[in-house]
Amino acid sequence: MSPRSNRARPEGRYIMRKRIGADVAIIGGGVAGLAAARILADAGLTVRILEARDRIGGRVHSRIDPVTGLPVELGAEFIHGIPAETFELIDAGSVPIYEVSGEHWRSAGGKLSPMRDFWGTLENVNEKMSGIGRRDISYAEYLEKYAGGGKNSAARALAQRYVEGFHAARIETVGVKGLLRAENASEKLSGDRAFRMTHQYANIAALILSGDEKKSVKNATEISIDLETIVQTINWKKGRITIGAVSAAGAELEPISARRALITLPLGVLKSSPGDRGAIAFAPDLPEKRAAWDALEMGDAVRIVLRFRDRFWERRGFGGRRSRPSLEGMSFLHSDDPGFPTWWSCFPIRAPMLTGWAGGPAATRLLELDDSGIVAEAVASLARILGTDSDFINGELETWYVHNWKHDPFSRGAYSFVSVNGLAAQKRLAAPVAETLFFAGEALSMDGNIGTVHGAIASGRRAAMEILTEC
């Protein structure tokens, strides 16, 4: 995608160009903003998306590995379960996907063994969550009081790692009520199943913008997208918005006017301090919104993709130890390692790539390192988990991919989680202001799909319907 330009470049049912004034200005061109834009434009409103980066898609960001030709996901990778929001797009665009399958393995001190019942163990630890009563408590308190005390420590450790890893959360801060809502939502979607887009997840941005072209929509307008437009100020009064923005190089851009604004900024950006790159100031200020976003949490996660010379883990006795089993059918590898405790292969696709994942406090530590430090930690961690040494892993390693979402000024974290008593704050943050300011984004998925692509899409659609109701 070319940098900001006034040249109109038709791309399906949207266009990259600048237009003065709009019915709705959408701040942020991630999946939430795009999903809202599609609905509003289909209803005949003029829509202008203002996006800080030189691309749309936000935290869905794919690259193609030049050697294998396979996608490397730097942000979202999995479609968790069978969410209608994503599957409708996939069906409309006839996009190929495949289900993640294969074996879960476990490493304890470098000793590898198959892991039989990952989901069952988790369920056992969490079975009392719905019985905690009216008062919300942290997951740390839950584990201590409800999950088997001194017994059951291995299962509790697994459950803690899951909450830190999957929800990118800190167990002292994350609330059980929010986790329960996420668990119920996941159950409804068969969340123990996962899928990948065969080509790249980033294609979802164009799928959303194109909508379902089989359904012809009369009077639909073109969606206008301004890339490299970093919004800094939103001056508002009822029915009238003036937006101040700068270019990627810091040059002040012409003010942008609209009748309404939909804010889809990541929670980390909303929370950032005045003057930080990406931070936005509202005038008049929105103290009640600030209180709401302060009561929610942005989680940390770090993913690293390592590409090797070949799939060495499939060789029995790899790394020079004859007793080491072949991990030919391995999809996930779990451990207690303090670096990257969880790894996965591309299974059922056979590729010489492994992805390392750390969430919560482990990620927060790692993200303070520069990229080469993160790679060194990943190599050391994988070596410990596989019971081999860093020299062996380095000898196999060809290249790596990592993106530091915490230090990315336009995300400032990976995805959100609901803190203790945070469900009410989510509602307060999502509520429109004076029929003029609207809010969406993954953090505002109130049905338990927080931190996901489908939750973000649903939040954007919800906000679009609110706007249409007000119009």
Ligand SMILES: Cc1cc2nc3c(=O)[nH]c(=O)nc-3n(C[C@H](O)[C@H](O)[C@H](O)COP(=O)(O)OP(=O)(O)OC[C@H]3O[C@@H](n4cnc5c(N)ncnc54)[C@H](O)[C@@H]3O)c2cc1C
């Ligand atoms: C490492 C990682 C792994 C993940 N894995 C999965 C997964 O497997 N499955 C899944 O479902 N979800 C996953 N997620 C979560 C998923 O990616 C997000 O929930 C979803 O993409 C968020 O969409 P959004 O539109 O709410 O926010 P975003 O995609 O962040 O969109 C917000 C947009 O606002 C822009 N912006 C920020 N500041 C400004 C500004 N000042 N002016 C203008 N624009 C601005 C940003 O550039 C961005 O494009 C993952 C996320 C990460 C980081």
